Amino acid sequence: MKILVDENMPYARELFSRSGEVTAVPGRSIPEDALQHADGLMVRSVTKVNQALLAGTPVKFVGTATAGTDHIDESALAQLGVAFSAAPGCNAIAVVEYVFSALLLLAERDGFALTDRTVGIVGVGNVGARLQQRLQALGIRTLLCDPPRADRGDSESFQDLDSLIGAADILTFHTPLYKEGPYRSWHLMDEARLQALKPGAILINACRGPVVDNAALLRVLQQRRDLSVVLDVWEPEPALSVALLARVDIATAHIAGYTLEGKARGTTQVYEAWSAYLGKPDPVALDSLLPVADFSTIELHGPLEQSTLKRLVHLVYDVRRDDAPLRKVAAIPGEFDRLRKNYQERREWSSLHVTCDNEHIASQLRALGFSAAAR
Numbered sequence: 001m002k003i004l005v006d007e008n009m010p011y012a013r014e015l016f017s018r019s020g021e022v023t024a025v026p027g028r029s030i031p032e033d034a035l036q037h038a039d040g041l042m043v044r045s046v047t048k049v050n051q052a053l054l055a056g057t058p059v060k061f062v063g064t065a066t067a068g069t070d071h072i073d074e075s076a077l078a079q080l081g082v083a084f085s086a087a088p089g090c091n092a093i094a095v096v097e098y099v100f101s102a103l104l105l106l107a108e109r110d111g112f113a114l115t116d117r118t119v120g121i122v123g124v125g126n127v128g129a130r131l132q133q134r135l136q137a138l139g140i141r142t143l144l145c146d147p148p149r150a151d152r153g154d155s156e157s158f159q160d161l162d163s164l165i166g167a168a169d170i171l172t173f174h175t176p177l178y179k180e181g182p183y184r185s186w187h188l189m190d191e192a193r194l195q196a197l198k199p200g201a202i203l204i205n206a207c208r209g210p211v212v213d214n215a216a217l218l219r220v221l222q223q224r225r226d227l228s229v230v231l232d233v234w235e236p237e238p239a240l241s242v243a244l245l246a247r248v249d250i251a252t253a254h255i256a257g258y259t260l261e262g263k264a265r266g267t268t269q270v271y272e273a274w275s276a277y278l279g280k281p282d283p284v285a286l287d288s289l290l291p292v293a294d295f296s297t298i299e300l301h302g303p304l305e306q307s308t309l310k311r312l313v314h315l316v317y318d319v320r321r322d323d324a325p326l327r328k329v330a331a332i333p334g335e336f337d338r339l340r341k342n343y344q345e346r347r348e349w350s351s352l353h354v355t356c357d358n359e360h361i362a363s364q365l366r367a368l369g370f371s372a373a374a375r
């Protein structure tokens with residue numbers, strides 16, 4: 001078996017070489033000659049997988065080590081008889097922790113308590129539902145919008161997007177990118193909706209750039225200085241609008257999902273699908289792959305106040321470490337991708353074991369995703 005893997009896929013060589021010969025290739029431009037000899041192709045979100053890429057090649061299986069699948073033309077794969085597997089939920093925890101890191105930063109900067117704010121979550125799937133759980137664990141009010149789930153008769157209480165816009169102090173987007181269809185999410189946040197945001201609202205986009213109309217966002221931010229904006233994803237990528245970047249409060253290079261755990265889960269999920277496709281299922285224990293984190297234990301004395309939580313969260317991941325480098329290089333062609341390729345290791349909160357005063361605090365920390373126990 002010959003398997004092509006994106007060069008930015010940790011653990012791919014280690015795992016896929018169990019079933020064949022592995023070649024690592026650049027995701028934005030997969031070499032045509034390599035495709036002519038490949039049985040399997042394992043990509044990330046930067047590779048457009050369609051008829052033009054695969055027709056006339058021997059590729060029989062495509063895996064994407066990502067949650068989003070808008071870069072894959074699934075109907076073309078079906079027509080070509082190519083099996084497909086994605087990695088749903090692989091990096092959901094990473095995105096939730098990115099959102100918390102950003103919110104705790106803005107709350108400290110602007111002097112507000114998150115418990116006094118209402119968070120509207122748009123798209124309540126793997127990311128959105130985990131975000132809701134963790135916000136609720138802190139007693140923060142959430143409002144939910146997820147038309148596909150509502151239409152399926154889901155028992156959760158959902159509202160439409162315009163109701164959320166009217167009621168939420170913080171609005172955070174976690175939908176797939178659908179360019180058409182009943183749940184179209186392309187420019188879901190258009191100029192009228194951006195203008196309708198509450199005074200002083202915070203807008204977060206960590207799903208796909210075009211879910212928010214970026215040109216409209218720039219126009220609105222030129223008029224409305226009261227809004228705060230966190231963008232991890234851009235329209236377009238990698239050539240984002242430098243003018244928009246200068247106006248947003250937190251700007252990162254599509255790395256919200258980039259914890260080591262999230263990337264490793266993505267690779268193991270597609271490897272497991274590939275090995276099952278070959279008829280030789282080979283489950284992988286994630287813990288066996290991951291190294292010990294730089295900080296692994298800490299003692300917390302006293303209550304878990306917002307300021308304490310912020311310091312704890314930022315010990316594991318402070319989003320500013322990804323904001324500053326992007327601001328420096330965003331105008332230089334190629335640098336967006338370079339930041340992503342050379343991403344400094346980042347771990348999830350679960351890698352930090354917190355010892356604290358009592359079981360109440362420990363259970364709160366566990367509900368947030370830390371590993372925790374009372375002294």
Ligand SMILES: NC(=O)c1ccc[n+]([C@@H]2O[C@H](COP(=O)([O-])OP(=O)(O)OC[C@H]3O[C@@H](n4cnc5c(N)ncnc54)[C@H](O)[C@@H]3O)[C@@H](O)[C@H]2O)c1
Nearest residue numbers: 067068123124125126127148174175176183206207256257
């Ligand atoms: N920035 C990053 O690094 C990063 C990481 C992971 C995922 N993502 C993106 O975020 C998206 C969400 O991730 P996920 O793992 O939660 O996916 P998911 O598929 O588990 O959840 C998506 C949810 O959005 C809902 N939805 C679909 N269309 C909608 C619409 N028009 N309005 C409101 N809700 C809608 C779905 O019903 C579903 O519940 C992915 O599709 C991906 O594009 C980005």
Ligand SMILES: O=C(O)[C@H](O)[C@H](O)COP(=O)(O)O
Nearest residue numbers: 044045046066067068257258
């Ligand atoms: O959809 C996803 O899973 C994320 O957007 C993912 O983190 C994107 O990372 P990439 O595949 O571009 O490395």
